[in-house]
Amino acid sequence: MDSGQLLKGVLPTLVLAAVDGGNEYGYKILQSLRTAGMPQIGDASVYGTLQRLFADRLLSSRIDSGSLGPARKCYTLTAQGQGALKSGRESWLAFSGAITHALQEDSTWE
Amino acid sequence: MGVTSDNAEARAAEYARGVERELSDLPTGLRNSLVADLAAHLSEVNAGGVPLIDELASPAEYAAELRSTIDVPQPRRASRDRKIMASALICLFAVALIALLVHSATGSSSQVPQPVPTSTAQAVITPDLAGFTVKSASLELQGVGLILGTVTEVRSDNVPDGKVFASTPKAGTKVSAGTAVGVVVSSGP
Numbered sequence: 401m402d403s404g405q406l407l408k409g410v411l412p413t414l415v416l417a418a419v420d421g422g423n424e425y426g427y428k429i430l431q432s433l434r435t436a437g438m439p440q441i442g443d444a445s446v447y448g449t450l451q452r453l454f455a456d457r458l459l460s461s462r463i464d465s466g467s468l469g470p471a472r473k474c475y476t477l478t479a480q481g482q483g484a485l486k487s488g489r490e491s492w493l494a495f496s497g498a499i500t501h502a503l504q505e506d507s508t509w510e
Numbered sequence: 511m512g513v514t515s516d517n518a519e520a521r522a523a524e525y526a527r528g529v530e531r532e533l534s535d536l537p538t539g540l541r542n543s544l545v546a547d548l549a550a551h552l553s554e555v556n557a558g559g560v561p562l563i564d565e566l567a568s569p570a571e572y573a574a575e576l577r578s579t580i581d582v583p584q585p586r587r588a589s590r591d592r593k594i595m596a597s598a599l600i601c602l603f604a605v606a607l608i609a610l611l612v613h614s615a616t617g618s619s620s621q622v623p624q625p626v627p628t629s630t631a632q633a634v635i636t637p638d639l640a641g642f643t644v645k646s647a648s649l650e651l652q653g654v655g656l657i658l659g660t661v662t663e664v665r666s667d668n669v670p671d672g673k674v675f676a677s678t679p680k681a682g683t684k685v686s687a688g689t690a691v692g693v694v695v696s697s698g699p
Contacts, residue, residue, distance in 0.1 A: 448544070
């Protein structure tokens with residue numbers, strides 16, 4: 401199955417988790433997702449998700465005008481974002497547990 | 511490497527313009543939300559150590575991935591639509607340029623609309639959100655300087671599941687920037 405389709409539904413939760421885990425800049429978010437087992441993840445997916453989470457007010461942002469290199473946008477979870485991360489995490493854990501169980505070769509369907 | 515940073519920024523800006531052209535069929539607010547930060551994002555990511563400028567595929571592929579991420583349909587047909595869109599875009603650009611000139615002549619400075627209400631609340635006309643998904647409605651609202659309010663799900667036989675079919679205040683209402691617009695979305699039959 402196309403892992404891109406599987407990823408799509410959890411991407412907002414993954415991005416919130418990455419930001420919550422201290423990856424507050426766009427490049428860090430992309431890097432952390434790629435090193436966390438999603439090497440194929442595209443920048444457009446991450447950027448689009450960031451824009452959407454910002455529009456939904458789950459993330460807030462400020463601009464760090466660093467002395468070296470271009471200004472960087474620093475993201476933080478809002479209180480609403482913390483709530484969305486918590487519920488996203490819980491529903492994924494419940495869902496993935498159920499799917500893993502159902503797909504085990506010795507699982508019984510009765 | 512240091513010498514190339516200006517070059518990387520110029521390439522990021524050019525790439526972002528390419529993506530914007532690929533999104534020219536989208537409503538203005540939605541397109542603004544998607545591309546307003548794109549050039550800055552690309553050069554920031556590039557400078558941060560991901561060699562993005564060299565790894566990126568065509569602007570068309572980036573735009574397609576962006577559409578898929580935020581639940582916006584892919585464009586239907588290319589050439590004829592694109593010509594119409596191109597001329598519409600030129601008209602829009604001309605209007606924007608005139609507006610900008612008039613605006614700068616009156617001495618006030620204007621920024622890209624932010625979802626956070628500014629102290630000088632400007633009037634905004636609420637967009638028609640019929641047919642949008644909640645994700646794309648939120649971005650469209652942000653792009654015109656409004657925010658998404660309450661989302662209400664209502665059963666509907668006529669409107670496809672997940673599509674917005676009404677808003678409060680309704681489309682075409684004059685409100686101040688930063689106002690929350692509630693949407694009614696179909697939960698299917």
